Structures are given as C-alpha cells and as structure tokens.
Amino acid sequence: MQRLSHQRCFGGWQDVYRHRAESLGCDMNFAVYLPPQAEREACPVLYWLSGLTCTEQNFITKAGAQRYAAEHGVVIVAPDTSPRGEGVADDPAYDLGMGAGFYVDATQAPWSAHYRMQSYVADELPALVERGFAVSHRRGIFGHSMGGHGALITALRHPGRYASVSAFSPIVAPGRVPWGEKALTAYLGDDRDAWRAWDASELVATAREKLPILIDQGEADEFLATQLRPDLLETACAAAGHPLTVRRHAGYDHSYYFIASFIGEHIAHHARALRT
C-alpha cells in the first residue's frame, strides 16, 4: 500500500492509498478517514460505495462525513467505483465500464477479466483494511445511487458480515430499470435469472438475516421514477417481512447537497449498531 495523501481533518486524518487489487487485476485507490479515536482504540469501519462516474474523491470532498465520523469514532473507507488502467475494458458511455462497476462480479467477456467489484468491496478491501489499520472487525456499509445498490446487495449477500446498512437514493431493482438492465446485460449476460443474485429487491425474499435497511430518497431526484424506484423494494420487503425504512424528503435532488444534508443521520444510524 502506498499512501498518496494525508490530510488533517476534524482532528483525524483523511488519507488516500493506492494498492494492487488482486481481485481486479489492477491498481486501485481508496480513501480512508481515520477519526481521532483511531489513535487509541480499534474503531469500527463503515464502507461507502459511490455512484456512477465517481472515484474515491467525490465522497471525501463533498459529503461532509468527517465531522460525524470524528464525533462517533467511526473509520470510513471509500473505494473507487470500478477497475481502472490500461488493459481494463471500458465503454464510452458514463453508465458502463470505468466508473460504473455496479459492484458485481462480471461473468461476460470482456468485462470478466477485471470487473469483480463485489469480490473487491466485500472481501479483498475489508481484509486489506483490517490487516493494514488498527481497526475492529465491526463493519457497516452504505452508498449512493449505484453505490446504494452496491451497499444493499453486498450486505444482503453476506449475512453476518455487516452490522448495519443504509443507502441514499439507491438503485433498488437493477433488473427492472434502464441503468441496471444495461449494466447487468453487459456484465452478467442475457439470462435474467442470473441477475437475481445482484438485485436487492430479489435478495430480500431469501435473506437469512433481517438486517434493517435505512434509505433516504429525495422527492425532486431526477432519477426517482425511472432508475431508483424505492417502491419496488418496499413491496419486496413487505412481502418478505424484511425491516425497511424509506424516508422521502421534499425538494431534494440526486446530488451531494442531499447526501450532505442527511449523512450525519446515517453515520449516527451505523454508529449505534457498530459501537454496541
């Protein structure tokens, strides 16, 4: 691991590291915020998954999360959104390829050579973080839009691995919306049955662990009706008896101004689960 930057923030440190990601077959950047408490105790780790087009930078510069992480003594790790670099497949569209890994393990060429973001965020990165930093093994996960989808499926696919999960404006049913249909077709192929293991609105039906889900959604979000459809997860959770809270906020859009407005409440939600 090579440390690319190291900046004091709210009494802790906002760092960015670069490392060789074996699951992805490329070098990857990830950000880590170490709150002041991390100097003297093993803090829990909250993983943030970003949305389409983002790198590890968007969340750490725009969400204002460090204040709350410092308040609650929580480490926050924010990876990039896809493999990158020479030799990594890409597509000119913003919603496929680099910046659009969708947190799945691709099975279709050319994507399957590098696009194994689920293995990276669920396995390799936590192992690296727990080996490289003096943190606890308590984990939470959250994210935004494509990263909200990533947080939901990662928690649902790994019962017992996360103590808490939440999302801002998530894609909850990728198998039934245009962003998801395009990405899952490319990464997983045409067989829609294979998509169900990567779709939160399908996974809740068979979830062994009923980890409560918290979702915040802006009502002025330009993608709400076409791409996000929280109603599809509400229906699925109601049928499965899976605990879900969807909070709708009048006037808020899909941007980091929305995330910043409620990030403190999400971190408090995770801290309650992580620090008990």
Place this chain on the structure above:
Amino acid sequence: MQRLSHQRCFGGWQDVYRHRAESLGCDMNFAVYLPPQAEREACPVLYWLSGLTCTEQNFITKAGAQRYAAEHGVVIVAPDTSPRGEGVADDPAYDLGMGAGFYVDATQAPWSAHYRMQSYVADELPALVERGFAVSHRRGIFGHSMGGHGALITALRHPGRYASVSAFSPIVAPGRVPWGEKALTAYLGDDRDAWRAWDASELVATAREKLPILIDQGEADEFLATQLRPDLLETACAAAGHPLTVRRHAGYDHSYYFIASFIGEHIAHHARALRT
C-alpha cells in the same frame, strides 16, 4: 439575474446565479445559500471570498458550511474570484489574471479594464443581493488564502460596513510576499506606496474601526512561511492596538479539509455579531 441552479440543502437552498457585473464589465456567477429561516425573516449575509484558482463552486461543494448557516440562520454569498470571459485579460500563471483577482481595483493596463474586484465584492454585489433577496443589511465577511486577504482588506477599507470579519490561512501582507508582490505589481504598478491601501498589515495601522479579526491557520500549511506570514499581521495589530486572534492548528494544511474542520466555529463567530 438568471438562476443557474437551485438545490435543496440542510432545509434551505443552495443556488447559483449569473448576472451582468457593471463594475467588472462582464457576466459573473455567484453562489447564495439561503437557510430555512430566510423564508420567513430577513437574515444577515455572510460573504465568502475564495482563494487562487477557485470559482463560486469550490466553497459550496467542499466547505460543509450549509449545515452551520442553517443552524444560525445566516445567508452565505460566495462570488467568483475574478472577472472572466472573452475580452478579459488573463495570464497563463495560476496566480495572476483569471482566478486571481486579489480583490483589488486594478489601475494598470491591461488589467484596469475589468479587474475591479474590490468594487464588485464591497459595493455592487452586496447592493445586488440586498435588492434581490429578502435579506437584512447586516453583513459579515470571510475567506481563504487570497480570499482571506480579500476579506481583511475589504472590512478594513469600509468601516461600519461589516459587523464581523474572519479568515482561514490568509495572505496578510501582500506587499511583502511573492504572491502579493507579483499581483500588486501587475494590478497596481511599481509604486509600493500605492499597495498600502490593499495590505491588511498596513491598513490596521490607520483603521478607524477596531473590528476584531479572527484567523485560523494550519501549521502544516505549505504556504505558511513564504506567502501567508500571520506573524506580520500580529506585529502590526500589536503596534496598532487592533484586536486579533490567530489560532494555529497542528497538522492542518492549506486545503478545504482544514476549512471544513473549523468553518462551523467561524460561522458561529459571525452569527454572534450578525444576529445581535
């Protein structure tokens, strides 16, 4: 005035406007955060002046100020850092021309045609804001680096106009540091006597109003010893009996991670003066 964006944030609105700036002879963008209180009362206005290379966007996306503005009921206006557009003089260097107006009124060609940022931030913009929004006539001013210099000279040059002033990592003595010497030579000419009216460390000697100055400075700031030199303002304020608080923070650099860490305390400082 044309509204370019309108985004809900912490219960208020983060807006960006574009207008014809007569003092600058070009179109300009400025950001305005309207806290929830602005819907029912005339809130005071806090002006933020950004540093080299910034536009009106940097502060509103990175500082995390909206939370505190909403808490205290303060409007925050953040202008761009120079005139822009076709026909506006520029220089390839990052520290002269566009993005580097230094908040002075230039007297030297080619800059004098458009670079009148002092008139813009001290006169035209407040008049526009107080005419266009239902705000009070109570004003505070703060900024970062070149914008910290801008906040200090603007307050010192206009006794009675601002109820409060503060700065992050400001250039306090532009006549005695490389950034300032270069800019003031270009904008004001070789006569160093003419620079004194644009140098906070000179202006405090003759200030009619002893408005207390709050400064936060990171000790790991890469520009501290060469460009910022808060000690020069401390010496000048001590000689003049001008109230000054400089808080030095171990480990913090020149970035928005530093600003975000202490922006809440600055807004509280201004709110105490503005809302009494």
